[in-house]
Amino acid sequence: MACTLTTGHAARIAARKNKWAQSTSGLADTYLQANLLVLPSRYAEAFRQLCARNPVPCPLIAESTNPGDFAMLKSHLPQVRDEDLAADLDLRTDCPRYNVYADGKLVHTAVNDILSQWTSDHVAFVIGCSQSFESALIRAGVEIRHLNQQRTVPMYRTKLPLNPSGIFTSSTYVVSMRPFRKQDIELVRRITRRYLPTHGEPIAWGWDALERLGIIDIDDVQWGHPPLTQDGRPLHEVFGDSENVPVFWGCGVTPQEAVMKAALEGTIMAHHPGEMLVMDCREDDVL
């Protein structure tokens, strides 16, 4: 199945028809992947500013043209035209799976669509995803571990505060993690640096980053799959005994964490972490 999903449009159609319900990492190579957050319109301005003040975890790419629009997006990037984002689009069905929050609490996870929850008052935000620079890393010759193991990228809560915006006063970064060889870190930083709208360069790296981020256990992920060594053991087993170290990026699940921290009222929807909206434009179109 995966091999036939070679475009963003094909990935969206497969998700719409419930034929693809897992991580989109590696899918539709070089097409832009994106996080989704859908809010009642009264929270839209505070969220827009949260993104503007925290562009590393929350790089805003686009939003609904008008409240209630699930098929039309306006671009926030001067280099991408509205019509090039996603031509045949239904935000209610085109992510593989979704999370649904009610009054700040997760009430449904990994559901196939949000057709019954969507209202004419909902505003969708499309946010860059670090899966969008994985193909550039592969081209540079480094291994993307979770992709090779057909697992979802590990994601963690941190204690790193976001810059507050309105109701969002106690939000913290969510990060994704990929292990790399120590000697490849500068290469990995240099390649991902250009991809500002898809989180850019890592925010922390090395085993000592765990304490700074407030991650207690590298094997205890909050989203995605626990990381494994190349031979399938828990990653902590190689602590101090391997050339591989964890490298952390800002993650577009941060808005879902922010929704819970702020206990937003009403129905909020988002993609199921790792299972992204795939766009018509390419990763390199956003540079």
Next chain:
Amino acid sequence: MACTLTTGHAARIAARKNKWAQSTSGLADTYLQANLLVLPSRYAEAFRQLCARNPVPCPLIAESTNPGDFAMLKSHLPQVRDEDLAADLDLRTDCPRYNVYADGKLVHTAVNDILSQWTSDHVAFVIGCSQSFESALIRAGVEIRHLNQQRTVPMYRTKLPLNPSGIFTSSTYVVSMRPFRKQDIELVRRITRRYLPTHGEPIAWGWDALERLGIIDIDDVQWGHPPLTQDGRPLHEVFGDSENVPVFWGCGVTPQEAVMKAALEGTIMAHHPGEMLVMDCREDDVL
């Protein structure tokens, strides 16, 4: 003197002629005030990205049109034209006073100009300043303590990390502090929120923010003057015994701290904290 400096141009000329050599807080009411950082050109791209990734402490407003330009700026804000920034400008003289760094160390402070240090390889960056929303706060009826006491705003190092960019891997926020009554905090947040290019709403407030920011002693400032109560006592004396609490904003001295943390080689120049470049455009032109 202050009363005659009613425009940005007048403030720059007074600084140029060494007739104004102190804080510009309250000067040239409603004219945009700005931080300055001048780097060897090889660091320009990493610094530009540091600003893009950390727009709250480092909101980039403009930069030298070309390396070596001290009289012409190009705007980074779509809402402000290059020619409206500052028409009669000499970045080497038009801040009241300057700091000079060599190989990451402060070697001159509060000097009147940087004429002898400036070279054709230097690139200047102009960054928003929170003194630019003080008049909006005054119009809303709240007191700006340091301004009433004719002192420079208190500024502090924090442990809050910036998102890394290239050589800038261990930078942390610098914050400015103004005390306000607890019941005015939401008003203060609302008024300053619009001023994204001059740091926007505060990043933290309340006495418990000190621990989160890593500020050990509210009276021990790293730049500016120590804060005082209305009747002139050290601020810590009213801890838990006053309606006033400290409110912290991202601060444009952050780049000077970043230069030291990254131990940048060569000659780097900046304004003397609190003594800003005053522009021709108004505070509300950047909204």
